[in-house]
Amino acid sequence: MLLDLHTHSIKSDDGRAKVENYCQWIRTKNLELDGFVLTEHRQFDNDSDYSALAKKFGLVILKASEVETEYGHVLVYGVTKALQKEFDFAYTKNPLEMVIEASEAHGAVAVPCHPGRPKVGMFAHTEELGIPKGVKIIEIFNGGSRDQEDQIAIDNAIKLGYKGIGGSDSHIVSHVAHCATRFTQDIATIDDLVAALQTGEFEAVHITKPHAPIQL
Amino acid sequence: MSIESISDVEFGVDLPAFKPDTRLSSASTFAKLVGWNAPRFNDHEAAKKEGLPGAMIPGILSQGYLVAMIHNWAPVANVKSIDTVFRAPVIADDDHTIIGVVTDINEDDKLVEIDLTVKNSKGETRVFGTAMIEIP
Numbered sequence: 573m574l575l576d577l578h579t580h581s582i583k584s585d586d587g588r589a590k591v592e593n594y595c596q597w598i599r600t601k602n603l604e605l606d607g608f609v610l611t612e613h614r615q616f617d618n619d620s621d622y623s624a625l626a627k628k629f630g631l632v633i634l635k636a637s638e639v640e641t642e643y644g645h646v647l648v649y650g651v652t653k654a655l656q657k658e659f660d661f662a663y664t665k666n667p668l669e670m671v672i673e674a675s676e677a678h679g680a681v682a683v684p685c686h687p688g689r690p691k692v693g694m695f696a697h698t699e700e701l702g703i704p705k706g707v708k709i710i711e712i713f714n715g716g717s718r719d720q721e722d723q724i725a726i727d728n729a730i731k732l733g734y735k736g737i738g739g740s741d742s743h744i745v746s747h748v749a750h751c752a753t754r755f756t757q758d759i760a761t762i763d764d765l766v767a768a769l770q771t772g773e774f775e776a777v778h779i780t781k782p783h784a785p786i787q788l
Numbered sequence: 789m790s791i792e793s794i795s796d797v798e799f800g801v802d803l804p805a806f807k808p809d810t811r812l813s814s815a816s817t818f819a820k821l822v823g824w825n826a827p828r829f830n831d832h833e834a835a836k837k838e839g840l841p842g843a844m845i846p847g848i849l850s851q852g853y854l855v856a857m858i859h860n861w862a863p864v865a866n867v868k869s870i871d872t873v874f875r876a877p878v879i880a881d882d883d884h885t886i887i888g889v890v891t892d893i894n895e896d897d898k899l900v901e902i903d904l905t906v907k908n909s910k911g912e913t914r915v916f917g918t919a920m921i922e923i924p
Binding site for chain 2: 719
């Protein structure tokens with residue numbers, strides 16, 4: 573099962589994609605993608621219900637968040653109302669280790685994204701702040717990466733023993749399904765996704781830049 | 789195919805790719821014309837001293853290229869908005885390509901939304917955005 577784990581819709585301040593258009597795009601272009609996860613910036617979208625669209629297009633559509641920390645941006649899968657009370661999702665300097673701990677305490681999974689990117693990626697800060705505790709998974713393929721950003725992520729994942737996911741970080745419709753994550757089991761709900769991430773049985777895939785398998 | 793009416797437009801169709809003029813001399817001329825006579829638009833070495841990878845194409849010139857691309861495809865289009873997110877500078881003297889694709893069609897209001905991506909010679913996205921156009 574192939575899911576794009578990092579997408580933004582018009583609910584994000586810099587997102588320009590309507591969710592229905594993502595679905596249309598995936599089906600019109602016959603893309604090899606079973607679904608996608610909306611990771612809106614600095615918030616969790618409690619209100620939107622995409623179940624009708626998911627049914628209409630036969631896609632899995634899940635919701636998560638992209639929050640910000642002193643180490644850069646972090647995807648959080650499995651956000652609950654209780655987790656939203658643990659820290660301010662809109663705040664841009666949440667402590668990463670607290671975000672990871674709180675996420676785990678509430679059954680969620682926190683994943684630093686585009687970690688090889690200057691300023692907003694985790695490895696831009698590790699020289700100054702040290703290697704943060706608790707990280708188990710990082711995003712090793714990001715559709716918006718430039719230069720050596722993905723390679724920095726891969727090299728560090730190997731060195732530090734992290735698992736790796738892939739996500740397009742799409743903000744416009746046509747950028748979805750550039751990167752994704754392949755799972756061995758079926759995923760229909762956010763609980764399924766969290767469980768699959770916790771088992772570690774997944775593989776990051778860069779769809780638009782074919783590559784050899786990454787052994788993590 | 790030149791687009792003459794909304795019925796000619798299909799979801800997911802690519803606009804003809806557009807190669808913008810990114811020569812430093814053009815960027816410099818444009819910058820001077822609009823009163824942005826700054827070293828970052830005129831001189832690679834001066835731009836590097838400002839922390840940039842090289843002299844850059846002014847953002848409003850990039851936006852002009854986006855509009856030109858749309859009008860090459862649909863001369864009758866009324867461009868209602870161009871909404872861009874500048875992720876990284878468009879560096880002069882590097883070959884860039886602009887890609888446009890139709891991602892929404894509202895036949896009732898004769899509106900078409902287009903995804904726009906400016907990529908450099910390494911295929912990296914430098915600018916992305918959307919355009920909303922009206923086609924009679």
